[in-house]
Amino acid sequence: MADIPGLIEGAHRGEGLGHKFLRHVSRTSVLIHLLDVTRVSEEDPLADWRAINAELELFDPALAAKPQIVVANKIDVTEGRATVSHLQQQFASKGIPFCAISAVTGEGLLDLKRLLSFKLKEAKTDKGEDRVAAGV
Numbered sequence: 001m002a003d004i005p006g007l008i009e010g011a012h013r014g015e016g017l018g019h020k021f022l023r024h025v026s027r028t029s030v031l032i033h034l035l036d037v038t039r040v041s042e043e044d045p046l047a048d049w050r051a052i053n054a055e056l057e058l059f060d061p062a063l064a065a066k067p068q069i070v071v072a073n074k075i076d077v078t079e080g081r082a083t084v085s086h087l088q089q090q091f092a093s094k095g096i097p098f099c100a101i102s103a104v105t106g107e108g109l110l111d112l113k114r115l116l117s118f119k120l121k122e123a124k125t126d127k128g129e130d131r132v133a134a135g136v
Contacts, residue, residue: 022059029123030067030116031056037072037080037087037100045087067119069097071112076102 025031033049041047049070057064070091074080084100091098097115101108 022056022063025056026060026063028066030069030119032116033068033070035070035072035087036074037083038074038077040083040087045083046090067123069099069112069115069119072098072100073103075100075107076105 033052035048039048044050053064070087072080072084072087075084088098088100097119099108099112099115101112103109
């Protein structure tokens, strides 16, 4: 498992933790994108997710092609919960698994564990691996 806090724009060029960080992520088989739904932009709710995926793609297209799960956190906050259904529709239309959770209350965590377990088993069957990267 790898935690990927704050992958920054330009990481594919070595900015921030850059290549070291992205090589670490390359060893995983499932990526979890953790979105703070209280910070999601109304104009472009997928902006953070797209920026991260662009960095992954620019570094190594195989990395961007790994299975992903998008997790919306902070649904215990009113404005967070209001964003969830729109995000869920957006990711469903892209065929990307989506879970909504509250790290504070624990809501949705069991669903996330089940989905992650399924995706890891699927990845292990496909490649003989069972590693996961989590982050924003």
